[in-house]
Amino acid sequence: MSRNFDAIIIGAGQAGPSLAGRLTEAGRTVALVERKLFGGTCVNTGCMPTKAMVASAYAIHTARRGAEYGMTTGPISVDFARVMARKEKVRLDARAGVESWLKNMNNCTVLEGHARFESPTEIRVGEELISSEQVFLNVGARAAVPDFAGIDEVSYLTNSSIMELNHLPGHLVIIGGSYIGLEFAQMFRRFGSEVTVIEKGPRLIAREDPDVSDAIRAILEKEGVHIRLNAECIRFAKHPNGVAAGVDCTSGAPEVIGSDVLLATGRRPNTDDLGLDKAGVKTDARGYIEVDDFLRTNVPHISAMGECNGRGAFTHTSYNDFEIAAANLIDNDPRRVSDRIQTYALYIDPPLGRAGMTETEARKSGRKLMIGTRPMTRVGRAVEKGETQGFMKVIVDADTNEILGASILGTGGDEAIQSILDVMYAKKPYTTILRAVHIHPTVSELIPTVFGDMSPAT
Incomplete structure (x- = not known):
């Protein structure tokens, strides 16, 4: 026997909770399922904790430049434990806020556990079976771990696990010269780590114009970040001082020895264990859920919002997905994904x-x-x-x-x-x-x- 709801939302990231709020305000019953941390990537491993760390790094960097502003200081030291404690308070407060909001929301039933489809309208969460004629997937994505040679033989960090780091790396080697990798590169350099960024392409953040990429490279190198481009055949091996990252570059040493390695090599959607086949929902070759301009999947009563639909990898695009879904479902306002500007x-x-x-x-x-x-x-x-x-x-x-x-x-x-x-x-x-x-x-x-x-x- 299943419990029936007007809508089921899987995932408490940026789109899900806000949609639950709009639906319940409209008098509809909602079941929201979250299997891990309320708030999704932004609150737990993305925007909020990383930007808290960026803020610490900025303050430290400015303090070092104090003499330029007429400020006399002694030597600037970094208390990495306090940096991480500040980050932790930011994300825990935000997470608690989302969880409290949902659990105290009228007409909203929060279920904690792993959701899997058993049919297009039925979803199992642990021992409980729930059903609805309106389902929204807001399951997000996680760090992709490429099949580099030797990667299984060494310890490595991702954007998620680095949030739990309890030591300041002596030399942080970052694989991937795009947005996530570069933010961590600069902040850890400012914290005092030696940092090397290894990028397979011919320049950093390839989607940007060359003049932008070149200017960003110059900014980072001015602060002492080492940049290795055109890195082919990236490979790893254990080393007495940490990890050896092997690279075949057009210039530079063929091996970089780091105390810690961060993989910042893209994302993969959390869609491989939802039972989407039992619901008949189509995904593309990378696992992203295919949606139309109104965020509907090929199964009309199932929609996908946020990073899992491949239509935007940002908090603001995820929140806009909520706005599009709510406008069409509640407000009779035909908003579309194609309306937004990148x-x-x-x-x-x-x-x-x-x-x-x-x-x-x-x-x-x-x-x-x-x-x-x-x-x-x-x-x-x-x-x-x-x-x-x-x-x-x-x-x-x-x-x-x-x-x-x-x-x-x-x-x-x-x-x-x-x-x-x-x-x-x-x-x-x-x-x-x-x-x-x-x-x-x-x-x-x-x-x-x-x-x-x-x-x-x-």
Whole structure:
């Protein structure tokens, strides 16, 4: 005998709890199933704990530069245990908040355990069988562990297990030169570790434009992070001092000896043990659940939100998935995944804020372009703060004046990019920003200037 609900939500990440809130407010009964930690990746191993650690690293780095600001200090030391304790409080408080909210939500039944489909409408959680004609999957993803030679013979960290680290690595070797890897690279270098980043590709964060990648590499190398590119045949072996990472690079030593290794080599969806075959739900070759523009799977009453659907790997896209699902189900508002503009940030210091197309993507589109750039050395706010690394870049369709994309690598870039993004959503021409009056002194006040200084792309 199963218990029936108006809706079942599997997973308490960024989309699930908010959807439960909207559904229960609308008078519907909801069962929410979570098998591990409430809050999902963002709260437990992603945004909140890592950005707490980034904040500690920033404070430590600024303290070391105290003399530049007229501050006299003694030698700066790092208490790594306190760094991790601060991180832990941030994530535990957030996790407890999500769990308390759900368990005290009217019309919401929280079940803790592993959910598996037994049919398209029936799901087993431990000894209990529940059913519904409306199911939402919000099961997230986890770190991918590639089949590197020797990987099973050595100890390694992922973005999840590094959250439990109880010692400061002497030399942290990071495999993967993209967003996750670079954030950890800079923070641990600032904590005092020697850091080497090993990347298979010819440059860091390959999805970004070459000028952005090169600038980020320069920022990291200036702080003493070692970068190894074009690393083929990555392999591992035990070493008396930790782990030996073998690399076949175009330059540099063929082996890097590290005390600790962090694998930052992508993600894989948590879809392999849900019994999706019994529900008839299709996944792609990588295991991501296939959804349409309204987040529905090939089984119409089953939807997938968040990282498991392969349509966005960020907290903000997961939350937007909730908004899309709720708008269509409750508000009779046909919102779509294709309505959103790609936007994200890389939280090194200074951060990279991105919106829309890269220059590379815009050029491939065949449009006539206008491009504007401005170094942060010419941004008054950055000069005042003593944080002048990076640059701004904007890309516009020369025929329609539509803003196609922007990159702001610099202090406040993750916040300043929002003003460009909002104009893009409003479908207004770049001249809307050009004529705007922004507050002085801010980073954002230079955005109209960079649009005004555009020239035709050659």
